[in-house]
Every structure is written in C-alpha cells, then in structure tokens.
Amino acid sequence: MRRLPPLSAVRVFEAAARHENFTAAASELGMTQAAVSYQVRLLEERLSIALFRREKGRVLLTEAGRRAMAPVSQAFDAIDGAFAQLRSEDEASLSLSTSLTFANTWLAWRLGGFQMAHPEMAVRLMVNDALIDFARDDVDVAIRTGLGSWPGLDADLLLKIDYTPMCSPDFLARQGGRIEVRDLLHLPLISPHDPWWSWWLREAGVDADDEKVRPGIRMDSQANEGTAAVAGQGVAMLTPFFWRNDLAAGRLVRLSDQVSTRGYAYWFVAPEHRRNVPKIKRFREWLIAEVRRDLDG
Incomplete structure (x- = not known):
C-alpha cells in the first residue's frame, strides 16, 4: 500500500519548486498565493520536513526540497505523458x-x-x-x-x-x-x-x-x-x-x-x-x- 501525501499539496509543491516562487506557482495553478503557501505548509507538516526557506519576501528550496523536486517533477511528467497518449x-x-x-x-x-x-x-x-x-x-x-x-x-x-x-x-x-x-x-x-x-x-x-x-x-x-x-x-x-x-x-x-x-x-x-x-x-x-x-x- 502506497503512503502518499495529499496529491493536491504535492502538485502545488512541484509548481512552487519549479518556479521557486509562490506567486508564479499560484498564477500557473489558478490559485491565490495564500492557498499555495497553505498547501506547502500542509505538506511540510505531513512530512515533518521544511521544503522551503522563507527569506525577505522570497522562498528558496531547502536541500530536502531540492532532492524531492526532480523525482516529483518527473513523476508528474510521466503521468502527463501517460494520459496524453490516452x-x-x-x-x-x-x-x-x-x-x-x-x-x-x-x-x-x-x-x-x-x-x-x-x-x-x-x-x-x-x-x-x-x-x-x-x-x-x-x-x-x-x-x-x-x-x-x-x-x-x-x-x-x-x-x-x-x-x-x-x-x-x-x-x-x-x-x-x-x-x-x-x-x-x-x-x-x-x-x-x-x-x-x-x-x-x-x-x-x-x-x-x-x-x-x-x-x-x-x-x-x-x-x-x-x-x-x-x-x-x-x-x-x-x-x-x-x-x-x-x-x-x-x-x-x-x-x-x-x-x-x-x-x-x-x-x-x-x-x-x-x-x-x-x-x-x-x-x-x-x-x-x-x-x-x-x-x-
């Protein structure tokens, strides 16, 4: 049985990590910046790991966030490719x-x-x-x-x-x-x-x-x-x-x-x-x- 975190939060994390910017992620996903921030915080609490550092009005990936970004992004690419062919x-x-x-x-x-x-x-x-x-x-x-x-x-x-x-x-x-x-x-x-x-x-x-x-x-x-x-x-x-x-x-x-x-x-x-x-x-x-x-x- 897979132990997956909430996929909606994972989707938000992937966009925020790719842009390294909550505002850009919100624009891509059609959400508010506050909603993006909430979903990221929800995922961090679920994992008990900080994925972003908040510094002077900007966000930066932590080392843990950077390690997670590539496989998560590749997983979404694979999902997109699978459904595209269907x-x-x-x-x-x-x-x-x-x-x-x-x-x-x-x-x-x-x-x-x-x-x-x-x-x-x-x-x-x-x-x-x-x-x-x-x-x-x-x-x-x-x-x-x-x-x-x-x-x-x-x-x-x-x-x-x-x-x-x-x-x-x-x-x-x-x-x-x-x-x-x-x-x-x-x-x-x-x-x-x-x-x-x-x-x-x-x-x-x-x-x-x-x-x-x-x-x-x-x-x-x-x-x-x-x-x-x-x-x-x-x-x-x-x-x-x-x-x-x-x-x-x-x-x-x-x-x-x-x-x-x-x-x-x-x-x-x-x-x-x-x-x-x-x-x-x-x-x-x-x-x-x-x-x-x-x-x-």
Missing part, C-alpha cells in the same frame, strides 16, 4: 509554436504538405518570438533558436543559423551597381543595432564600432528585415536559407560570399516525456525531412 482527441490536433521569421519565411509555405499527408490531424500554428513554457502553455511542440540545451526538453537540430548582407537589385543599382564591404558603414542598413552586423563586418576585415555604423530602420524580426530589403529600403543581414527563393527570383542579391555564424541554430523541441507521442513523432520526422531536402537542394 486522449484520442489530443491525437487529432497538434499545436506548434515558432518564431515569426521561421513561420513566414519557410514553415507557412510548406505546412500544407503535412496537412495533406495527414488530413486526420489539424495543425495549429502559434507565431510568437517569446519562449514557450510547456508546463503552462497549451503547446505540443516548438521550434526554438539557441544552442540546443533546454532542461526537460528533447531537441533535434533543424538548421544552423548563418547570415550575410543582402539588398534588392534596385538598391544596388542606385549605389552604382557595386557595394564594397567598407561602403556598408555609410549606407542605410536595416536593423543596424543587430549584433550580427558588427560581427559580420569584423570578420570581413572592417572595424565596425556602433558609432561608425549609419543609423537605419529597426525591425523586430528577420522576416520583416528581408521584406524591407526586397522593397529597396536598405541592406539587411539575412540567412541565405530563408531567402534562397528571393535570391533565385532576383528579388534579392548577396553582397559578399562571406557567411558568418555565432553558433546558434533552429531546433525542434518537445518535452522529453512526450517525444514518442505518435502525432509529435510524425510531425518531427516530416519536418526534419523537409528541412534536409531544402538544404540538399
């Missing part, structure tokens, strides 16, 4: 979060192919540059940029991020048909505040302090920067993979053969305990195959 309605839809750039420049153009291959499953695309919290948000999978290491998430490499300056043929013609690397310091740049500019320029042999770079329009994503470049608004630092169709069609031209990178990449991520949920496995395999086909092409 929900038939869950298998009928997949919610995907990704950035504006990845969605607009590549994924949205191909997502219909997956839908046609799997007409029984609806895909809901959520475009947001903010980092999704799988424990709180109603999302199955995500495409993230970074170095590929996120605790509790399984990550598959999709695409390494590199970049080089591009502009429209019309903009190039207005500069006399040729732009040297050093000329970029004096031309309208799109999002010149982006650190990719100074990084690329230094690798091209140009000392590019922020003071030397001419101010330009600021965009919030590469998707918008590339669109502005196509419209002849200036020179943008872009990832060739995303803009190869515009390059092939002559809407954009590259100004250099040099391509730089800072080690970042796009990754397909899902909670570790849900990696082999059938719908996630199907989408992951399709997505990786599509990216590789375009990379090879």
Whole structure:
C-alpha cells in the first residue's frame, strides 16, 4: 500500500519548486498565493520536513526540497505523458509554436504538405518570438533558436543559423551597381543595432564600432528585415536559407560570399516525456525531412 501525501499539496509543491516562487506557482495553478503557501505548509507538516526557506519576501528550496523536486517533477511528467497518449482527441490536433521569421519565411509555405499527408490531424500554428513554457502553455511542440540545451526538453537540430548582407537589385543599382564591404558603414542598413552586423563586418576585415555604423530602420524580426530589403529600403543581414527563393527570383542579391555564424541554430523541441507521442513523432520526422531536402537542394 502506497503512503502518499495529499496529491493536491504535492502538485502545488512541484509548481512552487519549479518556479521557486509562490506567486508564479499560484498564477500557473489558478490559485491565490495564500492557498499555495497553505498547501506547502500542509505538506511540510505531513512530512515533518521544511521544503522551503522563507527569506525577505522570497522562498528558496531547502536541500530536502531540492532532492524531492526532480523525482516529483518527473513523476508528474510521466503521468502527463501517460494520459496524453490516452486522449484520442489530443491525437487529432497538434499545436506548434515558432518564431515569426521561421513561420513566414519557410514553415507557412510548406505546412500544407503535412496537412495533406495527414488530413486526420489539424495543425495549429502559434507565431510568437517569446519562449514557450510547456508546463503552462497549451503547446505540443516548438521550434526554438539557441544552442540546443533546454532542461526537460528533447531537441533535434533543424538548421544552423548563418547570415550575410543582402539588398534588392534596385538598391544596388542606385549605389552604382557595386557595394564594397567598407561602403556598408555609410549606407542605410536595416536593423543596424543587430549584433550580427558588427560581427559580420569584423570578420570581413572592417572595424565596425556602433558609432561608425549609419543609423537605419529597426525591425523586430528577420522576416520583416528581408521584406524591407526586397522593397529597396536598405541592406539587411539575412540567412541565405530563408531567402534562397528571393535570391533565385532576383528579388534579392548577396553582397559578399562571406557567411558568418555565432553558433546558434533552429531546433525542434518537445518535452522529453512526450517525444514518442505518435502525432509529435510524425510531425518531427516530416519536418526534419523537409528541412534536409531544402538544404540538399
């Protein structure tokens, strides 16, 4: 016979330990902070062990609390995974979060192919540059940029991020048909505040302090920067993979053969305990195959 403490209190402890913040746990669970504090105190009294230290308006895990957090969190992950595979309605839809750039420049153009291959499953695309919290948000999978290491998430490499300056043929013609690397310091740049500019320029042999770079329009994503470049608004630092169709069609031209990178990449991520949920496995395999086909092409 199992000797389990009240599961409602354990659930509250897991959220509070993960955030190490009672207010954040209360927001996630739809409770008041006082209710979270009460449930934690109830669990501590049941165990006769302090799980948190209260210090100057904040809470910190004790050593005992820290030891309990990982297996308890893994247990809830396992429970979630078990029930997720039993929900038939869950298998009928997949919610995907990704950035504006990845969605607009590549994924949205191909997502219909997956839908046609799997007409029984609806895909809901959520475009947001903010980092999704799988424990709180109603999302199955995500495409993230970074170095590929996120605790509790399984990550598959999709695409390494590199970049080089591009502009429209019309903009190039207005500069006399040729732009040297050093000329970029004096031309309208799109999002010149982006650190990719100074990084690329230094690798091209140009000392590019922020003071030397001419101010330009600021965009919030590469998707918008590339669109502005196509419209002849200036020179943008872009990832060739995303803009190869515009390059092939002559809407954009590259100004250099040099391509730089800072080690970042796009990754397909899902909670570790849900990696082999059938719908996630199907989408992951399709997505990786599509990216590789375009990379090879």
